[in-house]
Amino acid sequence: MPDSVSAPFWDAATDGVLRVQRCTSCRTYWHPPREYCLQCESTHLETEPVSGRGVVYSFTRTESGARHPYFQKQTPYVVGLVELVEQSGLVLVTNFPGAQLEDLVIGDAVEVVFEPDENGAVMPQFRLVQVPNTHEGTTT
């Protein structure tokens, strides 16, 4: 449920842009967004566009026991975490749409994509970056 602190993140997603809250004073990123910066207590926080690039931090496949009717119907589904390249420990949740559990390796490069949720609201998601397979000598 977007609120005054989280709305800029979701609004940007609707526009197809990944924006993350950042302190204008000490430049620390925060996610989830906060009322004030825990690093310097500044209340001047903006939601800045980021590269949308990151790496797989970890993941799981929920196969039963999801605590929401929508996700109960979605099982089995993958859910995991991506660490953005902008800052160590800056982690976002994602479902790695299109990826099977077996496709994912911690540390693999990912990039942001935008997908609708159950109600049609646009959510940032992440997919594996396709690395050209140079071993087979293919050219692009």
Next chain:
Amino acid sequence: MTTRHTAAVIGVGHSRVSRRADVPLGILAGDAIRAAVADADLDISAIDGIAGALGGAGIDAHLRDGREYVSTELLVRQLGLQTRWGTSNTHMVGNAFVDAVRAIEAGACDYALVVRAMHSPPGVYGQATTTQIPGPAQFLETYGLFTPALFAHSWHRYQQKYRSGTREQMATLVVQARENGLLNEDSYWARSGAATLTRDEYLNSRVVSTPLSIYDCDLPVQGAGAFVLARSTGRPAGKPVAYVHGVASPEPAVSVNGGLFLLEEQQEAARSVGERLWEDAHLSPADIDVASLYDGFSPMIVQWLEGLGFAALGEGFEFVQEGRTRRDGLLPLNTGGGNLGVGRMHGVPQLMDAIRQVTARAGEAQVPGAELALAVIGPSSVGAAIIFGSSPPE
């Protein structure tokens, strides 16, 4: 410099345990307290301090004190206590226990109760009721990230990082937890006549969130546990006393990442608790005869083993094999069954196990000659630890 501890546990009590709420929770808390006070050979009028914990109760406006949770204020009124000191915190019972140790040692009270009551709601624990998810959870639950998936991803990362931690390795701990729990009179599994769990049953059990299956998660139950603390001097000879040798309160720097329980953050928090614990107790892991490590979800056991220094990072799953954690092994582990063997009583099983071992009251689970026992409560980012001894600290 730390000074030697002077607090001790002089009485323990446990209510009956049921799968679902059948009587108001406050009555079970009263039962546990009355049992603990009787065990200490006290009249309840002697109690002048009380510490409770409400963590995990998910308190909000529609929950009722005495039914879904029990505040210390309610218990003071219900039991007619004349208290000089009290605290109620939002962590688990380990934090309340450490607070009570400090209160006794500071002279804030003479006889302190520590109480923990756990509610088991109907239906699925913590069921989400709306798609309109407020607060930081909107960044987790809108993607389907709920407990226990929150505790599964760190195990997955551990597996890939250390090339260890298979379900076959975990089976050793989970099978042993049930086996030990069946020897424990407080255990829901024992009271309900459950059977042992085989390795195959564990390995073939329903997956919840990979690699966690249903038996890696503790079972929600309804019940209460209570402990009476006092200064250790002047106790009548022959009465069981568990002397406090060392304590460590929860890591103050809890994750600000929205409660994501990231592997490296949990590892660092456990290491920090261990550092403060061993310094406070003037002891090291090699001194511990019995360890009761928190196991609300099974991977937490290994996080604590490694964080506290019983095994190196990445080697905890190897450590627990070959009988090393059995009653006659190198490090008897969770001899009372832990949460997995008892039920979701948060820190009560760990405290009860360590206290019973050093007072030679663990029955069939007794480790002969157990002099020092460790109780650890909570996921490491909110974890507290207490070392108990069969004799006072030197």
